[in-house]
Amino acid sequence: MTAERWGILRVPEDEDTETKTYFSPDRIPNMTTEDESDESGRRSGLESTPETTVEPVSSAAADGTTDRSATASAETVSDPSDAFQALGNETRMGILDTMLERTDETETGVTFSELFEASTVDTSAGFAYHLEQLVGPYLAKDGDEHYELTYAGRKIARAIATGAYTRRVDHPPISLAESCPFCGEQSLAAQATDNVVAVACENCDRSLLRLGFPPSGLESHGESFPDAFDRHHRHRLGLMAEGVCPECSGEISSELVRTAPSTDDALPSEFEEHVQAAFDCEVCGTEVRCPVSLAFLDRPEVVSLYHDHGRNVRDRPIWNVGHEWTETILSEEPLAVRVVVELEGDVLALYVDERLDVVDVQRSETNASTSEGAADAAA
């Protein structure tokens, strides 16, 4: 009843054995607000509630009663100013906070008396007034006076819990193990200022990246926040490379672009002629520019190349994926790039068109030696 959990995929092993349950442990982080997959991941597959079972599509379609329209329907149910006005009150914010805490503990919703007891309001009549202001957009109420968070209620309550709107986190520089891709010195540091993490080189003064990171991420990971920051953003890039906005799930448009002049200024001359991957969401306005190579870290060909050499591509952080990556511009109009990864003479080439589609993949071994690769990775 309380929404959001992974369905349990029932996969019969053969005709008459018992069913086996699977669930996905994948957690895909989100940059600025909440992490829904984390929540539902925690609740995953351990409960075998029949109504959450995901049935094969064919059986649902075959029963003939399911009305499947080709397009989603949508309507605006509130002005943003009205929706947020309902939140401008300490008691109501407290209710959402209590709901977020209790929702995990109940299958039937939270009762009026539970919410009232958790509040600091003196009279139940006064409390009822505030509660009613949330019903509709943020809370759903059933006939038995049980309350549940709506989708919007969960979104806003979690966003507030992350501290995105209320907390500012600064963190002094932390030295990173990887060397600077520009000057080669081991002098990179990550620093957080007002919930934005910057990775820069203290030797050549170049800034490698600046990206937002939720206050909750900075606070809960402490000194190891750079690792969490790397995971967070590589998954975001992976989502965008697959056409899905990590903020709003809207459609992402991808293209190769020339670097902005300000970026060019900061780069050494050998990087003057280079292009970047650009991801744009037309729905929420999220825009990200990054090295083209970063768009392909999740490609099966890339993952298996590393695996074949006893390595894991995920061990390389996004601020320096390694000198084995090179990008060459093949065409100016339209833009096209060849991204090459080379490990111990084993060469993987991805041919990328202007829409960031990989149009060809070639792998060739020049003098590959797997045992050498494994020894190198272990060193």
Ligand SMILES: [Zn+2]
């Ligand atoms: Zn440097």
Ligand SMILES: [Zn+2]
């Ligand atoms: Zn978006």
